[in-house]
Amino acid sequence: MRKVIYLVTALLVMSCSQEEFNIGNPNQADAARVLANAADFQNFNISNHTTMLTAQVSFSGIYFRGAADQFSTTNAFRGFWDYCDQPRRQVLNTTSNDDLIYQAGLPWVDFNGVINNANIVINNIENDGGEVIVSGSDVTEQELAAAYFDKGVAQGYLALIYDKAYIVDPDTDPNALEFSTYQELLDASLANITTAIGLASGSFEYTLYASGPSLDAATFTQLANSYMARFAIGVARTDAEAQSLDYNQILTYANAGLTEDFFPPALETVFFNNFQDWSLFLLGDGAGYMPTDQKITHLFDPSYDTDYPTDASIILPAATSDDPRLDLYYEYVAENFGFLRESRGRQLFSSYRTIKFFNDNDQNQTGIPVNIFPKAEIDYIKAECYYRQGNYGAAVTALDASPRMSVGMQSTTAAGPNVLNALLYEVSIELDLASGIIVPWTFMRRHDMLQAGTLTMYPVPASELEITQDEIYTFGGPAAAGEVGTASGSNDWRNINLVY
The missing domain is CATH 1.25.40.390 (Serine Threonine Protein Phosphatase 5, Tetratricopeptide repeat)
Incomplete structure (x- = not known):
């Protein structure tokens, strides 16, 4: 059976509005x-x-x-x-x-x-x-x-x-x-x-x-x-x-990497951040269309619950932190829960929305920075390499050169668990929506921090497998936890002792 791949040619860049998202028919180039x-x-x-x-x-x-x-x-x-x-x-x-x-x-x-x-x-x-x-x-x-x-x-x-x-x-x-x-x-x-x-x-x-x-x-x-x-x-x-992994080689790449952010300007209808456009949308009641997960507020304030209380009478107060990014990047919205439905699990609720990169519900504006690759990611890659090599002092130096210190004013102790916790903190807070589509997910999977049953990679789409007549398979779900393609949850972020 002949193998077939998607042969798509983008002579015209197709973009999508907040209200409607359609994938256009592939155009084969002349x-x-x-x-x-x-x-x-x-x-x-x-x-x-x-x-x-x-x-x-x-x-x-x-x-x-x-x-x-x-x-x-x-x-x-x-x-x-x-x-x-x-x-x-x-x-x-x-x-x-x-x-x-x-x-x-x-x-x-x-x-x-x-x-x-x-x-x-x-x-x-x-x-x-x-x-x-x-x-x-x-x-x-x-x-x-x-x-x-x-x-x-x-x-x-x-x-x-x-x-x-x-x-x-x-x-x-x-x-x-x-x-x-x-x-x-x-x-x-x-x-x-x-x-x-x-x-x-x-x-x-x-x-x-x-x-x-x-x-x-x-x-x-x-x-x-x-x-x-x-x-x-x-x-x-x-x-x-x-x-x-070869962390010496990865350090070689990182040391030759970006020395400033790669955030090129958007061009309306041609090049803009659709990922942010959806993620930052503000609803009429003041809630975010995609509310900030409890993970983020828990990282800022470890006394904050990892899941929202299921008791409907409880509204969590604002989190507290000495990191100014809590207020720079997020907004407390109290009981404004937007589209969240209690019947589908109140533990999934949130009293926060993300405001970093917010541009009045429209990222499709000429001149707005398109956040592709921040310099901070290079700092964190270096710190992670040093962490893996057991050089915690060098890891702290790399973290101190990043927004963790320059913006968040957060210090880190030169010990393995503290460095790893600081990396989780920074990747989740500083790199969210700043590094494109997958960086926090790939970081968490390689440290076993995803919840048990979370996919760690996608299968080849069934639409492709039907064409090639290969067996259709999948990943994810609690029954498959720890199997190939599915997170074990062995270092689930909800169970980490957050010391820095």
Whole structure:
């Protein structure tokens, strides 16, 4: 049976409003027309950059955010409640699940589409001898570097999200495709990003979207190293697996990474943070559409309950903390519970909403920063590497160089449990909605901090498995706790003694 992958070409960047979210029909590029003209070829490549970046701040991030207890809800719209309910639910990986296309389907389509488009560019240049001469300048190597980068980043996200996927190169026989493991995908990702770095030099420019800002070779190289650090440390599914990572290599990536935030400006209807648009929506009663999970307030104030009281007469008071980010990033809304339904579990309630990055219910505004990769994430990756190596003093130094000290004014004791607790705190608070769709979730899974039964990776979507006639399978649910793809809960954040 022929293996089939999603071949999607994003000549036009599709975006979605707060009120309606639809996945458009894939458009197959007219490759002959595009490749015949150098300017069109370059614009095709730029459109793929935009798609790759947009996929990192897409609607699909909501589900990872729920699984990581970053927000809470009882709202069943698009299956949101499925990812916040307790005990955790199994992923309904079946084509009868109308929400699967948003949950496991969207990243699969987006990132495989980016890979397909990058392969078109790579094939034209490397195998067909194509040259890209624009306004008298030879930008062939520039476009090739950009294509390898896009492909590597897309493969990195597939490695972090799914248990397996395809590795597709320009010369891959579509009739002989087989799934590769997430570790094999990571290796391919790192190799392709490394190739991109080697090709980026001189007057190199990586343009984020048509007529938009560009990265020079130095900044591009920093960003590329940052992604390699994110992927290399994020790939582990369990604490045991994380113990075997090469932290010296990850530190090498991080030390060559970003020295300032990569938050490029939005361009209305072309490039904006749809993940934040949904996550920060304010309801008429003052509640958040996606309320802040109790995990966050418990991290600020360990006396705060990990679950909301089930007694309907109890309204939790405001949390207290000496960290100013409690008030800078969150708002106490008392008994304004919005869409939360008591019949679906009052323990899921919250008296807080997230206000960091809030822009009057509209992230689709030109000029608003699109939070793709914060410098703080590099600080925390370094600190985590030092933690894993047992160098707690160096870990504290990295934490002190981050917003933990400069904004939160929080000190950390140089002891293993204290450093790990500080990392959980910072990843959950500082990186939430600042690092795209999956960072808090990948951090918690590699330290076994997810609730038992939480998925630690997605299965290949059932819609794909039906096409390939492979067996349909899934992950998640309390009955599967501790099995491959499902969190054991052995270091569940709710049971951690929060000392710093």
